Amino acid sequence: MLLWAAAWSIRLGWADYLRHQPDLASVTRSTELDPLNAQGYRAKALYEELAGQDPTTSWKKATELSPRDTRILIPAGIRAETMGDLRTAETYLRQAERYNKLWLPRWTLANFYARRGGQVQTFSWLRAALERSYGETQAAFQLAVDTGASESVIASRVLPNSAHPIGQFFYFVARKAIAAGELPLLESMAVKFVGLAAQDHRGFVQGYPLVALIDRLLLDQFGEVAARLWDLGCHSGLIDSLPREKAGLVVNGSFRHPFLGHGLDWSLFTPPGISAVQHRGPGTVKISFSGLQQGTSRLLSQTLAIPAHQAWRVSFEFGTQSINSRRPAFAWMLGDEVLPLADPIVGEGWAVNSFLIPAADSRRTTPLSLVVRELPGMVRPEGELWIRNVQGAVAK
Numbered sequence: 029m030l031l032w033a034a035a036w037s038i039r040l041g042w043a044d045y046l047r048h049q050p051d052l053a054s055v056t057r058s059t060e061l062d063p064l065n066a067q068g069y070r071a072k073a074l075y076e077e078l079a080g081q082d083p084t085t086s087w088k089k090a091t092e093l094s095p096r097d098t099r100i101l102i103p104a105g106i107r108a109e110t111m112g113d114l115r116t117a118e119t120y121l122r123q124a125e126r127y128n129k130l131w132l133p134r135w136t137l138a139n140f141y142a143r144r145g146g147q148v149q150t151f152s153w154l155r156a157a158l159e160r161s162y163g164e165t166q167a168a169f170q171l172a173v174d175t176g177a178s179e180s181v182i183a184s185r186v187l188p189n190s191a192h193p194i195g196q197f198f199y200f201v202a203r204k205a206i207a208a209g210e211l212p213l214l215e216s217m218a219v220k221f222v223g224l225a226a227q228d229h230r231g232f233v234q235g236y237p238l239v240a241l242i243d244r245l246l247l248d249q250f251g252e253v254a255a256r257l258w259d260l261g262c263h264s265g266l267i268d269s270l271p272r273e274k275a276g277l278v279v280n281g282s283f284r285h286p287f288l289g290h291g292l293d294w295s296l297f298t299p300p301g302i303s304a305v306q307h308r309g310p311g312t313v314k315i316s317f318s319g320l321q322q323g324t325s326r327l328l329s330q331t332l333a334i335p336a337h338q339a340w341r342v343s344f345e346f347g348t349q350s351i352n353s354r355r356p357a358f359a360w361m362l363g364d365e366v367l368p369l370a371d372p373i374v375g376e377g378w379a380v381n382s383f384l385i386p387a388a389d390s391r392r393t394t395p396l397s398l399v400v401r402e403l404p405g406m407v408r409p410e411g412e413l414w415i416r417n418v419q420g421a422v423a424k
Contacts, residue, residue: 047071052079059086066094074103083107091120096127102136109140131160135168142175150175151185158186158193165193169200180213187217191224195237202244211253214241218257222264235266242291251333251393258292269293277332277340277385277420278396283311292331299325302400312416317351319410322402328415329397332362336391339423343382346373350411357401357409363394373413384423 039061046058047068052075059068066089073086087104094100105120121140125133134157141149154168161168172186179201187193194217201214218238225233238261245254258279261267269288270280279292287294287306296313298304301321306313315327334340342360351357351374358373359366360383367383385396398415402408 052076052081064093066090066097066100069093070100070103073107077107084111091123095123098124098128098133102133105136105140109143114144129160131157131162134160138168138171142171147175147177151177151181154186155188159188159190161193161196164199165196166200166203168193169197179210183213183217189220189224191221191228191233194221194224195233198237198241202240206244206248206250208250211250214245215253215257218260222260222266225266226264233266235261235268239267239288239290246291246331246333246393249393251331252391254393255292255333267291277334278342278418279330281418281420283313283416283418284308292333294328294330296328297326302327304328310416312414315413315415317400317409317411317413319408321400321408324399324401327398327400327413329395331393331395332385332420334385334388334392334394336389337387339387340385340420341382341423342385342396342418342420343380344418345378345380345416347378347414348374348376348411349414351409351413357406358413359399359401361397361399378414385420 044058044062046054046061047065049055052072055068055071055075059065059072062068069086069090073083073090076083076086084107087100087107090097090100091104101120101124105117105124107117108114108120109117117140121133121137125137134153138150138153138157141153151172154172158165158168169182169186172182177186182197187197197217198214198221201210206214218241221238225235238257242254242257242261245251245257255272258267258269259271262269262271267288268286269291270285270293272279272292273281280287280294283294283306286308287296289295296304296306299321301318302315302325303318304313304315304327313328360369361367362385367385370382371379373381400409
């Protein structure tokens with residue numbers, strides 16, 4: 029008995045070695061030595077496909093030996109579909125999902141029914157797959173669109189009541205321009221996303237998808253909706269920034285909270301020849317100029333959602349060190365328009381300055397930027413510029 033057991037162990041070990049060899053003959057021999065091993069028939073079927081041979085028998089044998097293995101059932105089902113045996117294909121794929129309720133079997137079924145033109149079943153399996161989704165799932169929404177779903181249909185029939193797929197849907201929507209008719213749906217979905225995130229006590233849900241949606245809304249000039257979602261995300265803690273101040277215009281004007289670089293928060297730029305750093309303790313931004321910088325460059329910027337028929341006075345404190353004061357090189361711009369300053373940004377020590385954002389007939393969503401300019405005959409600045417306490421209030 030010991031000799032028999034040793035011989036059988038050697039036989040199975042040799043079969044396992046052959047099963048991992050990259051040729052059909054070795055894999056076929058492994059199934060002869062170990063005829064009850066489903067993985068051997070799986071490997072044999074794969075190499076038969078590569079060799080242009082019919083793997084149907086090998087797939088059938090593998091599924092009989094291991095009727096719960098999705099690594100066997102899914103490729104066997106896809107092979108059966110390729111050969112036109114739709115009934116067998118559906119049986120294998122549903123069998124795989126019966127024993128594995130995760131993303132892959134459900135996603136495979138959704139694609140199977142999409143290829144058959146079954147919209148109801150496609151949406152049903154997409155929803156089931158998204159219930160167990162993780163990571164990036166943009167392909168699921170694209171499949172729904174390709175099957176004829178609008179964004180409202182995706183929201184009502186494809187998206188489960190879960191924060192992760194809703195957040196992934198925001199990424200999908202943000203890839204293209206948003207139409208005005210889509211705003212009510214997106215805003216309601218954002219409210220749901222924040223509510224579901226609040227129920228997630230494990231802290232897995234993060235605010236990046238909501239910020240991506242807000243960035244898209246700002247880009248498409250829907251500043252009012254973007255601002256509401258920004259406040260919602262900040263108040264809920266999903267967005268690691270500050271909401272808009274009451275009766276104010278600028279977000280995080282104290283500079284004491286880390287710049288997010290997205291949404292309605294500040295972005296800090298470091299073009300060649302210039303370095304910049306935020307000092308959150310004292311609430312200042314230090315910008316250093318080497319004198320080697322070229323052209324006009326943005327230094328600090330924030331997108332503003334400006335209401336209609338209202339002018340704003342924006343004040344800020346600044347200080348310079350070793351900056352040539354003969355001709356000012358710094359300016360604030362609203363979009364492409366230079367805003368006249370009450371005083372030039374020059375001089376040693378701290379000083380207060382301001383500019384006016386004039387009223388307009390319609391709402392505006394546009395960046396407010398601090399820039400360094402290089403005009404004809406101007407000496408490039410060399411030294412330091414300090415900025416702090418940027419505040420916007422309704423102009424009287």
